[in-house]
Amino acid sequence: MMTTINSPITQRDQKRFSLRYLSQSVTWALEQEARLSPKPALVDSRGSGAHKDMHLALMLASANTLEPYFLRMAQTAAFESNDTKLRTQIGLIGREAEKAMLQTTQGVNTHRGAIWALGLLIVAATTHDATIESLLSRAAAIASIEDPALKTAQALSKGQQACREYQVDGAREQAQQGFPHIQQQALPTLWESRARGDAESSARLNALLAIMATLDDTCVLSRSGISGLVTMQTGAAEVLNAGGCNTFTGRQALRQLERELLVLNASAGGAADLLAATLFIDRLFVSSTSNNKYQQ
Numbered sequence: 685m686m687t688t689i690n691s692p693i694t695q696r697d698q699k700r701f702s703l704r705y706l707s708q709s710v711t712w713a714l715e716q717e718a719r720l721s722p723k724p725a726l727v728d729s730r731g732s733g734a735h736k737d738m739h740l741a742l743m744l745a746s747a748n749t750l751e752p753y754f755l756r757m758a759q760t761a762a763f764e765s766n767d768t769k770l771r772t773q774i775g776l777i778g779r780e781a782e783k784a785m786l787q788t789t790q791g792v793n794t795h796r797g798a799i800w801a802l803g804l805l806i807v808a809a810t811t812h813d814a815t816i817e818s819l820l821s822r823a824a825a826i827a828s829i830e831d832p833a834l835k836t837a838q839a840l841s842k843g844q845q846a847c848r849e850y851q852v853d854g855a856r857e858q859a860q861q862g863f864p865h866i867q868q869q870a871l872p873t874l875w876e877s878r879a880r881g882d883a884e885s886s887a888r889l890n891a892l893l894a895i896m897a898t899l900d901d902t903c904v905l906s907r908s909g910i911s912g913l914v915t916m917q918t919g920a921a922e923v924l925n926a927g928g929c930n931t932f933t934g935r936q937a938l939r940q941l942e943r944e945l946l947v948l949n950a951s952a953g954g955a956a957d958l959l960a961a962t963l964f965i966d967r968l969f970v971s972s973t974s975n976n977k978y979q980q
């Protein structure tokens with residue numbers, strides 16, 4: 685039976701996790717996402733995928749650099765009761781985190797989208813920890829508060845340009861909608877895959893594919909346009925329709941998907957960010973209540 689978002693397994697003890705546990709869990713999720721292999725055309729332990737400027741060690745160094753910033757976001761959220769002030773403060777910390785990331789990576793954007801998604805989720809987790817639904821709707825509420833630091837005159841980011849050109853929602857809207865791809869695709873696929881006995885790494889890869897099959901990933905759009913997006917979505921859906929990455933046909937479809945993405949220079953960075961966010965939520969609400977048996 686498929687585990688649903690409202691099932692009792694998503695309810696955890698009323699005792700709140702410590703802020704340090706939350707920030708360590710974010711780092712853990714970023715590391716697990718980076719190390720997960722294979723991931724089609726993304727940075728993983730096999731190599732750099734479609735990227736020329738990134739590799740696993742850089743992703744791990746970046747993840748470690750970010751932990752104190754996530755801790756500061758959690759500390760701020762635990763003590764600031766005014767949501768407008770909270771939004772302003774975490775925006776400032778988020779931008780400091782981006783600067784620290786760029787310093788560590790010598791200018792490479794390893795985790796910009798992840799700082800955004802996981803920043804909102806750690807902030808939400810400090811106060812809204814009863815169910816996954818309440819966590820996600822709290823993250824959505826904070827993401828919907830206007831960021832006073834956003835100046836309309838600023839140059840459009842690559843993501844914003846892609847949103848405009850292709851008329852799609854991007855990272856900002858994903859968060860404002862309460863991360864529907866995590867809620868409706870990634871978590872159910874992760875749990876379903878585990879329940880049928882897949883290895884943990886296969887369950888995680890299937891969860892990533894479930895996001896790739898449906899997300900309008902602006903990383904893919906800006907690197908390879910609409911043909912890249914269609915290739916990613918249809919190719920990922922084919923692997924899942926073949927029974928997932930653990931089946932013979934699924935593995936063949938996965939290899940084909942990677943070949944096609946590499947030719948197009950497409951990399952599903954937004955989907956990878958959402959996988960890290962999925963692993964963070966799963967660790968808080970599911971894995972930690974089953975003796976961490978899923979943690980590697």
Ligand SMILES: CC(C)(COP(=O)(O)OP(=O)(O)OC[C@H]1O[C@@H](n2cnc3c(N)ncnc32)[C@H](O)[C@@H]1O)[C@@H](O)C(=O)NCCC(=O)NCCS
Nearest residue numbers: 775778797800803804841842843855858900901902953954
């Ligand atoms: C909202 C953000 C993500 C900017 O997004 P935008 O789409 O304008 O820009 P950008 O091209 O840099 O994309 C950001 C990244 O999001 C990820 N992404 C791409 N598509 C998607 C998608 N559909 N869904 C989710 N994430 C996606 C990718 O990794 C991408 O690199 C964010 O960087 C921001 O506003 N930062 C400012 C600091 C801040 O407020 N931080 C808050 C801390 S919680």
Ligand SMILES: Nc1ncnc2c1ncn2[C@@H]1O[C@H](COP(=O)(O)OP(=O)(O)OP(=O)(O)O)[C@@H](O)[C@H]1O
Nearest residue numbers: 726727793794795796797798842903953954956957
């Ligand atoms: N394993 C991963 N491999 C590649 N990208 C990832 C991975 N995990 C997360 N990402 C996300 O992908 C984004 C990087 O994508 P990309 O390199 O296309 O961004 P960019 O800097 O905007 O573009 P470009 O490199 O073309 O200048 C980051 O924001 C990061 O959060």
